Amino acid sequence: MDAHTTTASVAAALRPPRWLLPALAVAIGYYLGARLGMAFTLHPHPISTLWPPNALLLAALLLTPRRDWWWLLLAALPAHIAAELQSGVPTVMVLGWYASNCSEALIGASLLRAFVRGVPRLDSLRDTGILLLTAALAAPVFSSFIDAALVRLIGWGTSDYWDLVNTRLFSNALAGLMVVPLILAWAAWLAAGAGRMRGARYAEAAVLFSGLLAVCLHAFAMPHNDAHTAPAVFYAPLPFLLWAAVRFGPIGVASALPAMAVATIWGTVHGLGPFTTETPQDTAREMQLFLIAASVPLLLLAVALAERARIERESRSQLTHLSRVAMLGELSGGIAHELNQPLTAILSNAQAAQHFLANKPGERAILSEILQDIILADKRAGDVIDRLRAMFKRGETRTEALDANRLVRDVMSLAHGDMTTRGIEVIPRLAASLPEISGDRIQLQQVILNLIVNAADAMSMCAPNDRLLTVHTLATKGRVHINVVDRGPGFTVAPDILFEAFYTTKPQGLGLGLSISKSIVSAHGGRLRAITRKGGGAAFLITLPALPRRP
């Protein structure tokens, strides 16, 4: 065994098993959740108004493959015992509650898995609907029966069976509503690479959450002396929740709702706020119903908005892809030419080499030159195919740091054949040094290619010497510009009309190219404008935000 394999096997042996981190997270989360649940108890009755551990366990199960579930359930046991034993409950009852808590998580997760493949998505109404029905309804209902039965069986306390079912049901349903979407939303955000937000977004989120907390504390955690509460008080958090739904989507609402719940429960537990009745049970019930009634529609609203945005995004990406493929179809003659050139060079070089070998076998220098050129030509053909394949691919939008000059050069070589056959000379005027831009390489290439092809179309009637197309790149403060300038006849209509969908001047045109180009540039936080130049011809100006220069 050599050193490498030894190191590798040692590393493999030392690498923690896949379930270890989730299990640890579950243990810690479960313990903290249980302590929080206990703090949310309305004294003198030991009734928790919000019991997070079960929902937390359920969410953890949803995020893990089924074969690892046992590890998570096992990890919850020490946490459960550690939390419960502090409250002086008999060991049998502690274990019984562990069993019923696990049953809730298992019922919820198994039911959900039966209807939804993989982790439920919070940008799908169907997934979220099933999530609410299983995690916030079915699981608490069924496990409450088990739980109440166990309590009666062990003989802990004096409560009536149906009271126990009731109490537990609401507390766990509320927890399911608050905790499961929260964890799933943040897990999805992390899985998507924890998308970077701009500073302004962070500020907005901070304002939203502090506003929400302030309103909730004021409405639900201030001393309430009046027997009568103005109904408007209950609507006070609504603007903030709507704000979260519209501006931050499911993750915003899934985070805002628990914040509101914690503030409300804290107030109620301390005898503050509008939820005050004769008995702690009724107080808890009223508050829980209020929170549930507020949560479900807002969560569904955010999900519906997110779903619509997702569908729009998907269809836009399909349309973008289709128009890209259509454009490549138009270019196919030029691309064939582009591949034919290196093939010609390879063939003629090889045949020349045969002649040289037959007639002047001593000349090694020329043969080596020939081979060098064959390699160059072959690589060039390979590059053409690579670029083409990338353009044809229909992929997710991928954001990366890009060099505008490189984008222009790639597009120029892709269009080279087409431009040559049309007798158009493309002149690059590229800035020596540009800050990077952030975006999807293929989509931005599509935009530049579209502009170059349009410019070429516009110049088809020009005299040979005038068929010049210039592509400029330059940087101004915080911006990168890519300008495509032609010497065609310019526009006969207002430039804005060019960008409208289905407007076209070409006999075979769909009229989608420019409108898609504009939406791509807008999605990159930039602008695409068209101007008629004074000296004749048109210019299309792309402006994109620059990334900060690397130190």
Add this chain to the structure above:
Amino acid sequence: MSFAQANVTVVDDDVLVLRSLDRLLQSAGFQVEIFSSPHDFLEKRGANPSGCIVMDLSMPGLSGLELQQALFSTRDARPVVFISGQGSVPASVQAMKAGAIDFLTKPVDEAKLIGAVRVALDKDRAAREHRADQAAITARLSSLTPREREVLIGVVAGKLNKQIAAELGTAEKTIKVHRARMMRKMGVDSVAELVRLWTLTQPPQA
């Protein structure tokens, strides 16, 4: 090889293709001269060039057809062999109409290219010889006096000395003297020979 001194000029904007054609034609024994831009070629070609031109149909700046026109208008009569990435029918028809020798598609077939170049060089040589003959005849024609020229036109038209004398208003004897001098200056012994030379100088009739 008879083409050892023949000059083939290759014009293609793609340097890799240009070099490969250069090598292929050189390996077949031709003298090759290469240009990577049509404008460069137009500027740098020598006066009274000989040989033939192999050129790409589609080049930036000036297309092959436009270059062919430019050559035509500058009386550069070298035969042209076109090579093209895609054989567009209208372009090839136009090229052939304008007198191209052949229209080959890329990747170029070696035998076809060399064959076309040989045809082109043959044609160039024949045209060159033809022009040399014409020049010689024109020189002889210009050495004639106006009267001798009038006699020549009469003879070529198949007229008898008597008829010519009558038309020119002079004696038949005088015509005979002019005619003999004219035949000597033109370097011919028979009327048939004279007629052949005369027709060579005339523009072909449609």
